[in-house]
Amino acid sequence: MDKKHKIGLFGFGCVGQGLYDILEKTDFKAEIAKICVKNRQKKRSLPAECFTYDASDILEDETINLVVELIDNADEAYEIVTTALRNGKNVVTANKKMLAEHLAELLELQKTYGASLLYEGAVCGSIPIIRTLEEYYDNELLFSVSGIFNGSSNYILTKVIQENLSYETALKQAQDLGFAETDPTLDVGGFDPLYKLCIVALHAYGVVVKPTEIFNYGIQGLSPYDIQFALEKGYKLKLLASVQRISEDEVSLSVMPHFVSRGHYLYHVENEYNAAIVEAAFSSKQVFTGKGAGGHPTGSAVLSDISANRYGYKYEYRKAYAQDSTITKPFRVSQQQVQEVYLRYHDEADFELFDFIGISEKYQGTNFNYVIGTVRLKDLCQLKETLLERDIFIASTGKVVETVEKVKEEVEVLA
Amino acid sequence: MDKKHKIGLFGFGCVGQGLYDILEKTDFKAEIAKICVKNRQKKRSLPAECFTYDASDILEDETINLVVELIDNADEAYEIVTTALRNGKNVVTANKKMLAEHLAELLELQKTYGASLLYEGAVCGSIPIIRTLEEYYDNELLFSVSGIFNGSSNYILTKVIQENLSYETALKQAQDLGFAETDPTLDVGGFDPLYKLCIVALHAYGVVVKPTEIFNYGIQGLSPYDIQFALEKGYKLKLLASVQRISEDEVSLSVMPHFVSRGHYLYHVENEYNAAIVEAAFSSKQVFTGKGAGGHPTGSAVLSDISANRYGYKYEYRKAYAQDSTITKPFRVSQQQVQEVYLRYHDEADFELFDFIGISEKYQGTNFNYVIGTVRLKDLCQLKETLLERDIFIASTGKVVETVEKVKEEVEVLA
Numbered sequence: 001m002d003k004k005h006k007i008g009l010f011g012f013g014c015v016g017q018g019l020y021d022i023l024e025k026t027d028f029k030a031e032i033a034k035i036c037v038k039n040r041q042k043k044r045s046l047p048a049e050c051f052t053y054d055a056s057d058i059l060e061d062e063t064i065n066l067v068v069e070l071i072d073n074a075d076e077a078y079e080i081v082t083t084a085l086r087n088g089k090n091v092v093t094a095n096k097k098m099l100a101e102h103l104a105e106l107l108e109l110q111k112t113y114g115a116s117l118l119y120e121g122a123v124c125g126s127i128p129i130i131r132t133l134e135e136y137y138d139n140e141l142l143f144s145v146s147g148i149f150n151g152s153s154n155y156i157l158t159k160v161i162q163e164n165l166s167y168e169t170a171l172k173q174a175q176d177l178g179f180a181e182t183d184p185t186l187d188v189g190g191f192d193p194l195y196k197l198c199i200v201a202l203h204a205y206g207v208v209v210k211p212t213e214i215f216n217y218g219i220q221g222l223s224p225y226d227i228q229f230a231l232e233k234g235y236k237l238k239l240l241a242s243v244q245r246i247s248e249d250e251v252s253l254s255v256m257p258h259f260v261s262r263g264h265y266l267y268h269v270e271n272e273y274n275a276a277i278v279e280a281a282f283s284s285k286q287v288f289t290g291k292g293a294g295g296h297p298t299g300s301a302v303l304s305d306i307s308a309n310r311y312g313y314k315y316e317y318r319k320a321y322a323q324d325s326t327i328t329k330p331f332r333v334s335q336q337q338v339q340e341v342y343l344r345y346h347d348e349a350d351f352e353l354f355d356f357i358g359i360s361e362k363y364q365g366t367n368f369n370y371v372i373g374t375v376r377l378k379d380l381c382q383l384k385e386t387l388l389e390r391d392i393f394i395a396s397t398g399k400v401v402e403t404v405e406k407v408k409e410e411v412e413v414l415a
Numbered sequence: 416m417d418k419k420h421k422i423g424l425f426g427f428g429c430v431g432q433g434l435y436d437i438l439e440k441t442d443f444k445a446e447i448a449k450i451c452v453k454n455r456q457k458k459r460s461l462p463a464e465c466f467t468y469d470a471s472d473i474l475e476d477e478t479i480n481l482v483v484e485l486i487d488n489a490d491e492a493y494e495i496v497t498t499a500l501r502n503g504k505n506v507v508t509a510n511k512k513m514l515a516e517h518l519a520e521l522l523e524l525q526k527t528y529g530a531s532l533l534y535e536g537a538v539c540g541s542i543p544i545i546r547t548l549e550e551y552y553d554n555e556l557l558f559s560v561s562g563i564f565n566g567s568s569n570y571i572l573t574k575v576i577q578e579n580l581s582y583e584t585a586l587k588q589a590q591d592l593g594f595a596e597t598d599p600t601l602d603v604g605g606f607d608p609l610y611k612l613c614i615v616a617l618h619a620y621g622v623v624v625k626p627t628e629i630f631n632y633g634i635q636g637l638s639p640y641d642i643q644f645a646l647e648k649g650y651k652l653k654l655l656a657s658v659q660r661i662s663e664d665e666v667s668l669s670v671m672p673h674f675v676s677r678g679h680y681l682y683h684v685e686n687e688y689n690a691a692i693v694e695a696a697f698s699s700k701q702v703f704t705g706k707g708a709g710g711h712p713t714g715s716a717v718l719s720d721i722s723a724n725r726y727g728y729k730y731e732y733r734k735a736y737a738q739d740s741t742i743t744k745p746f747r748v749s750q751q752q753v754q755e756v757y758l759r760y761h762d763e764a765d766f767e768l769f770d771f772i773g774i775s776e777k778y779q780g781t782n783f784n785y786v787i788g789t790v791r792l793k794d795l796c797q798l799k800e801t802l803l804e805r806d807i808f809i810a811s812t813g814k815v816v817e818t819v820e821k822v823k824e825e826v827e828v829l830a
Contacts, residue, residue, distance in 0.1 A: 022556070022697070120551075126698030128551040135550060135728075136535075136543040136719050141437070265704075268683050282437070282715030283541030286705035289680075290698060300697030304551050311733070313550075318726070 005030040005310055008058030008089075010080055011070035012037050014178070014295035015094065015121075017045065019068070019302060030066070030306055034058050038071075059083050066309055067091045068302065074098040085109040085117060090314075092305040094121030094298050097186075100195035103208045107317060116314035118305035123196045124149055124274045125297030127290040128304070132278070133203040134315050141281035145204045146242030149193035149255075151272035151292035152180035153219050153239045156188065157257075158270045160227055161236050167222055178295065179272050189388075190218030190239060190255045197241040197253055200276075204243055205251050205331045206319030213333060215381040216255035221393040225368040226344050235259040237395065238266050250334035254377060257395040259342065264398070335378035340399040344370045346391040353386060355379050372397060420445040420725055423473030423504075425495055426486035427452050429593065429710030430509065430536075432460065434483070434717060445481070445721055449473050453486075474498050481724055482506045483717065489513040500524040500532060505729075507720040509536030509713050512601075515610035518623045522732060531729035533720035538611045539564055539689045540712030542705040543719070547693070548618040549730050556696035560619045561657030564608035564670075566687035566707035567595035568634050568654045571603065572672075573685045575642055576651050582637055593710065594687050604803075605633030605670045608656040612668055615691075616658045620666050620746045621734030628748060630796040631670035636808040640783040641759050650674040652810065653681050659694075665749035669792060672810040674757065679813070750793035755814040759785040761806040768801060770794050787812060 274292025
């Protein structure tokens, strides 16, 4: 359990350097033997002999038993992680994009080569949600996992709603504080929370789903009118990712902004904080809150994974394998769910893109128009690309709508 | 991993019955083979042949591999649990008092007989705090674990502060809702959170500490004057349990009411909800919130333990054993910490009980008097019994005071 681990580190940015410092400072029984970086020109805080520019110096070194991958590029990360696993090395990574895009293969590689892949740092910063879903909620009684999975968009939404900053100023602040990526689309386009949601869905329900199969919509379309709407109604806006059971054998996944009112579990989760709500039979709702953006929260999760690796911890993926062996019914991803949304739009052509099942409110003004109505998730998903080209904004009202039939009973179609 | 477990259940109250129902309803791969109860006269929802009145029918039955202990009486629970462990049976329990009073022996029995003892249900209802501390924060970077560990006193405090109910009415409500024990002293006297704190301290820092060695003070002394004080200052009152590192090798533990202001992580945790704040290097503060009182939240945690038992999970107590083997420096419990408190008192004799190091506010009125000042935890602990006999109320202001010297520098002694 306590043999000293020799680590090969890829990447020496903010998280990598912080990790190095903490391993040096504490009596942690793990040392970083080699660091592989890309840029030979960059000035480093450590002597040149600590670094290598050749990945195989780590991947082929038999004395190195743990690879910690902390680089940005998902494709390069994929090469590193898969090679390390094939070489029988345990791996810790925080690369959510790489993970989400290759879940099936990464499961297979772990099984075939017996090496362990840990990635708590990839989801919700410092909140131990993967470990908790993996270890604690392994029964058939989980209703849903949802939450604020992206710190920088939550920071922006907090600032525009509570401090009346413009979207642009808030985004700039988030970038200056190191919360947002240089290319902010990953965050504000809802891709970062989408990747995290795919990973969460695997550990929550054992489903392997591709990011492209899920509806994700971010906050790029947000206008002052939407903020005005939220303020007048006493709402806040939160970009929520969610996976929920909608039937015996179906789960529904989505990433989109939600209006939340006082009393909602996430109403008070502000700035760069992340939160995950786990809803299960008996236990009702549980909320896990913690810092979600910035190098340190990720560093802390990576550190916990390194620590867990010292005593041989690996994810068992019980729910995924239970499905394979038909011990439990496998879950399928369904897009049949009906969602009540707020749609702010510019002209009738925008409105007509949507196949509303029912409409409960319709507002037309000189500055903007909106409707509140119910749509199928499937229809939204098909519009994914188109939505970004129009001057519109969509947010869930959070109202749970069970079936198309129910909606038709409840609401007259005003449209 | 999936062999069917045969369970011997002790106790068939609210949690026990709920558990039975859920195991019957779901395909859970665990069945309750026998139920041992005490009262032969009580009408039961199941046929008589399901029950036994003789503990040895379960404890000596070699086909039963898991004992689930859900009775109230801590002494009887102790007999059941220790006998089961000695007979090599795994045990799931939710009896915090029994656990807290016998931690050292229970550790020893698990080691000697190789059986597993799980007790997530004993602490913070449905919040998986023990598993998280055990599995996730096993490094030397944990600063503190604190929180609202008692649902019924939080319910009472919410009602008296926010709805202006009297203490007595609020307590009665909590009892009617099944949140409070019939003898409410366990809850409102701060004993229930004290037991939970002892268990948390073991999994957070590897220390084994007896409940009698820790300062616990509840909300029994609360008067309308204290509520008035809180309301005027914009505070809420929360009964907090906490264990924190105060030096390289010392931890400090206490249970007492705290005034918390808007912006505090627990300000919005209301009614029967529990919350645990875990503070660690890098990860900053993380908050885990969930329902803490009532049969269902406990049932959900018990269920997760039964589920974990199916695949052979046991607590490793890494931190406790690392200390034994001198891998890490063992932590000692210290009472040297200096605490800023609000003391509402009746006459000078009450005031003079306290050896204040510094006093920053003193109020004298016709109805009540109070001081805000700093005291050593050790001095409070020595007054534990006396406090309950006087017409006084103590609450922490939450101000962190590092050392006696610092206080002396900062504050003039007005007393």
